[in-house]
Amino acid sequence: MMNSMTSAETTVAIAVPLEAELVDRIRAVDPSVTVLYDPELLPPERYPADHSGDPDFRRTPEQEERYWAMLNKAQILYGFPNESPAGLARIARSNPHLEWIHAMAAGAGGAVKASGLDAATLGKFKVTTSAGVHALPLAEFAALGILNGFKRTAEMAQDQAAGIWPELRTPTRLVSGSRLVVTGLGEIGLETARLAKALGMSVSGTKRSVEPIDGIAEVADNAGLPELLAKADAVVNTLPGTPFTEKLFNREVFAAMKPGTVFVNVGRGTVVDEEALLEALDNGQVSYACLDVFAVEPLPQDSPLWNHPKVTVSPHTSALSAAENRLIAERFCSNLRTHLDGGQLPHLVDTVHFY
Known part of the structure; x- marks a missing residue:
């Protein structure tokens, strides 16, 4: 027509x-x-x-x-x-x-x-x-965040800045064989999954309409997210900011994660309760967070995220190329x-x- x-x-x-x-x-x-x-x-x-x-x-x-x-x-x-x-x-x-x-x-x-x-x-x-x-640059940034968390780059940067050569050698974690959960299996999420699988990760994730997706181990809706997180080593959020995703990552959801989970956000900052994230970082539930988006942008100067030793702040630029x-x-x-x-x-x- x-x-x-x-x-x-x-x-x-x-x-x-x-x-x-x-x-x-x-x-x-x-x-x-x-x-x-x-x-x-x-x-x-x-x-x-x-x-x-x-x-x-x-x-x-x-x-x-x-x-x-x-x-x-x-x-x-x-x-x-x-x-x-x-x-x-x-x-x-x-x-x-x-x-x-x-x-x-x-x-x-x-x-x-x-x-x-x-x-x-x-x-x-x-x-x-x-x-x-923007799917590929965002997926590449998500892969960077996962690798940073598993390879302890934030801690290495602090040691380098202080001129410290640790007496005891600390092992890093293997990405290959680990489990990733992607919240939002749209174009960005699926591109992230593709790169993660190339690194040897098993990928599960969430979608509003739950249906099998080739190459994705498990698919759930937001109600099934805590069960997925209990088995995840890393989480990448790609969800947009809507009334249905507002502070989806709250205290209860962070508590459902395995201790030491790596968290990356390339979706929207409003999806994350930042106070709950800081608590999860401080109690070890989240070992490292790589954040490109925030609830308020630019990120306020008094935000504790700026100087947190386990956080990388990106000024909402990861999609640019x-x-x-x-x-x-x-x-x-x-x-x-x-x-x-x-x-x-x-x-x-x-x-x-x-x-």
């Missing part, structure tokens, strides 16, 4: 910084697509995939008017305006032609929720995410082709649960 809008009427506006050659790739999807792109109106990137751009960038009043006029001409947006919930709210109210926005983030549900738009307004257009684009802009643009091009052909767009934001 073809899209009800004729392809000749399809206009895409680039709302966030993007290299000109990638804009050309979007233009090449179909000759009938018009792409609106004015780099003068977009903040310069400070690093690859800096979707918000330089925070010191300011448009003149004339440029601001041109920016919003450009976006209001389009049925499809590449990125949230100004890469912000406020920008999303404004365009949703001002653009009567809006059909679809593609978000740069894998977890764009939080931004959609923060826009404050009501259900009726959100029902007028679709929001897709870049889920899957030099290839990110290209990968997101390729995902968008594929989605645009699907949209033009009347197909179902993948990775839609759930506007009820916001993930």
